[in-house]
Amino acid sequence: MGNNSRKKYSADFKAKVALEALKEQMTLPELEKKFGVSQYMISRWKSELSKNAYQTFGATGNEESHQKEVDNLHRKIGELEMMLDFAKRASQKLG
Structure with missing residues (x-):
């Protein structure tokens, strides 16, 4: 049987990575090395943060x-x- 060993990341960690990606001071490959998360996930979290940022302010x-x-x-x-x-x-x- 398959072993579903997907990593679970905390909301704080996702936010930290997404904010770093939004700053655009590092490339996706650099962020991938720094945080140990795939470029795809970083892009996805960045997109989610951008779409839902308005909720922070109501x-x-x-x-x-x-x-x-x-x-x-x-x-x-x-x-x-x-x-x-x-x-x-x-x-x-x-x-």
Whole structure:
């Protein structure tokens, strides 16, 4: 049976290598020797970092869904406050 011995790299390590690649101060073969990772993987991590860097500073798509959730929670708070006020008034009338 085949032995699947793929290396697993931490997110920190991937980010470090990808940032080095983005700096373009070293060639891919130099980075491969320095970090012991294939040029293909370095290119892939660099591409992923470039595509997803916006998430570091907040994604605009998530802000819209976050705002909807906040609005729903405010609406629910308002409903609960009305129910509480009604219960308090009813409790006072009953003694």
